[in-house]
Amino acid sequence: AATRIASAEVLVASPGRNFVTLRLRTEDGVEGLGDATVNGRELAVASYLGDHVTPLLIGRDAHAIEDTWQYLYRGAYWRRGPVTMAAIAAVDTALWDIKAKLAGLPLYQLLGGRSRRGCLAYGHASGADLEELFDSIRDHLDQGFRAIRVQSGIPGLGSVYGVASSANAAVGETGATSRYDHEPARRAIRPVEEEWDTRAYLRHAPKVFEAVRAEFGPELPLLHDAHHRLTPIQAARLGKDLEPYDLFWLEDVTPAENTAMLRRVREHTTTPLAIGEVFNTIWDYRELFEEQLIDYVRSPVTHAGGITALRRILDYAAVYQIKSGVHGPTDISPVGLAAALHLGIAIPNFGIQEYMKHSRATDEVFRPAYRFTDGLLTPGEEPGLGVGYDDETARAHPYAPAYLPVNRLQLDGSLHDW
Numbered sequence: 001a002a003t004r005i006a007s008a009e010v011l012v013a014s015p016g017r018n019f020v021t022l023r024l025r026t027e028d029g030v031e032g033l034g035d036a037t038v039n040g041r042e043l044a045v046a047s048y049l050g051d052h053v054t055p056l057l058i059g060r061d062a063h064a065i066e067d068t069w070q071y072l073y074r075g076a077y078w079r080r081g082p083v084t085m086a087a088i089a090a091v092d093t094a095l096w097d098i099k100a101k102l103a104g105l106p107l108y109q110l111l112g113g114r115s116r117r118g119c120l121a122y123g124h125a126s127g128a129d130l131e132e133l134f135d136s137i138r139d140h141l142d143q144g145f146r147a148i149r150v151q152s153g154i155p156g157l158g159s160v161y162g163v164a165s166s167a168n169a170a171v172g173e174t175g176a177t178s179r180y181d182h183e184p185a186r187r188a189i190r191p192v193e194e195e196w197d198t199r200a201y202l203r204h205a206p207k208v209f210e211a212v213r214a215e216f217g218p219e220l221p222l223l224h225d226a227h228h229r230l231t232p233i234q235a236a237r238l239g240k241d242l243e244p245y246d247l248f249w250l251e252d253v254t255p256a257e258n259t260a261m262l263r264r265v266r267e268h269t270t271t272p273l274a275i276g277e278v279f280n281t282i283w284d285y286r287e288l289f290e291e292q293l294i295d296y297v298r299s300p301v302t303h304a305g306g307i308t309a310l311r312r313i314l315d316y317a318a319v320y321q322i323k324s325g326v327h328g329p330t331d332i333s334p335v336g337l338a339a340a341l342h343l344g345i346a347i348p349n350f351g352i353q354e355y356m357k358h359s360r361a362t363d364e365v366f367r368p369a370y371r372f373t374d375g376l377l378t379p380g381e382e383p384g385l386g387v388g389y390d391d392e393t394a395r396a397h398p399y400a401p402a403y404l405p406v407n408r409l410q411l412d413g414s415l416h417d418w
């Protein structure tokens with residue numbers, strides 16, 4: 001029998017940072033949550049959902065997840081794009097949450113059941129110099145991380161995106177919530193500007209990994225994010241230069257728009273490649289999969305059209321022995337992270353899960369059931385996603401515009417990829 005959707009609310013709040021959350025409720029009062037956060041463009045998705053999607057949902061069968069997905073994707077005429085796909089993702093995730101609650105099961109049971117003890121997580125270590133970086137790696141090892149992303153400051157450059165530094169001790173000033181908050185979205189009406197020099201980066205990065213391997217040995221899986229900043233030939237050189245340090249992956253070496261660029265990179269290096277955090281559909285991956293140009297899929301549930309769509313992308317990836325490496329920064333809400341963990345524990349081709357840890361304020365609103373133990377994340381056994389939404393706590397944290405930095409070349413101030 002049909003279980004009708006009776007209400008749909010778009011919740012915008014800023015507990016630690018801005019989040020857009022969709023809450024659907026059935027006529028029997030069963031609630032489902034979906035994450036629709038697009039960092040720095042939050043209100044665009046809130047409007048897309050509130051003005052154009054939620055009115056369509058009232059009265060629909062909450063069980064008809066695939067039909068609702070197709071209805072919102074094909075029905076809009078305007079396909080793809082981060083705003084559309086985040087909105088569809090939120091609806092899809094909320095419907096899976098409801099279905100699992102109605103079944104009385106944690107969501108992963110509906111996705112095929114448990115395939116592993118937990119999802120291997122990687123944390124973000126970083127430092128302005130090697131000393132700070134080593135401290136940060138040690139701190140992550142103490143927290144139990146068994147895989148670590150390494151980002152470092154570059155001599156001659158000021159602050160570098162993705163690198164925590166003593167500068168972030170000026171919490172509030174930069175928007176950082178702690179010294180380890182290295183990707184602060186600054187609360188202001190426009191982004192801060194950082195400086196960049198690709199040649200300095202290419203000279204320095206291999207030295208950093210050489211030092212890290214010398215200090216921490218050959219076992220520890222190490223990852224690195226180049227944040228779309230390189231040309232194909234520069235990326236090829238970096239991949240080659242890092243080969244002796246045996247990276248788990250090198251992420252986003254080139255801008256994502258031109259996937260064919262990865263062909264050039266792949267010709268030159270055996271360093272595994274990860275890409276896709278800014279992709280939003282299966283179509284973005286087609287060439288990359290079929291030509292086996294990448295090793296890991298970075299799309300999160302939140303930006304790729306939900307659990308239904310990410311599952312489809314990852315099944316397609318499995319044909320080519322490509323694995324998941326789902327995006328998990330703090331701008332993916334606990335709802336988006338929980339969805340990734342239910343999927344990650346069930347699928348055959350799980351690779352790794354990014355885990356940055358949300359602030360206390362964030363966890364107080366969402367109260368996630370997932371746990372991090374001995375380097376592994378587990379989604380918990382509560383029915384559904386295992387995430388809630390505390391309206392009263394959320395109301396104490398109203399939305400405020402906040403933006404990540406932009407990046408200009410040190411040489412002449414040209415705007416560069418960040």
Ligand code: GCO
Pocket residue numbers: 039183225227277327328329330331354404
């Ligand atoms: C990562 C990402 C993030 C993004 C951020 C954008 O690998 O975790 O690159 O740091 O920059 O999520 O909103």
Ligand code: MG
Pocket residue numbers: 225227251252277
């Ligand atoms: Mg990244």
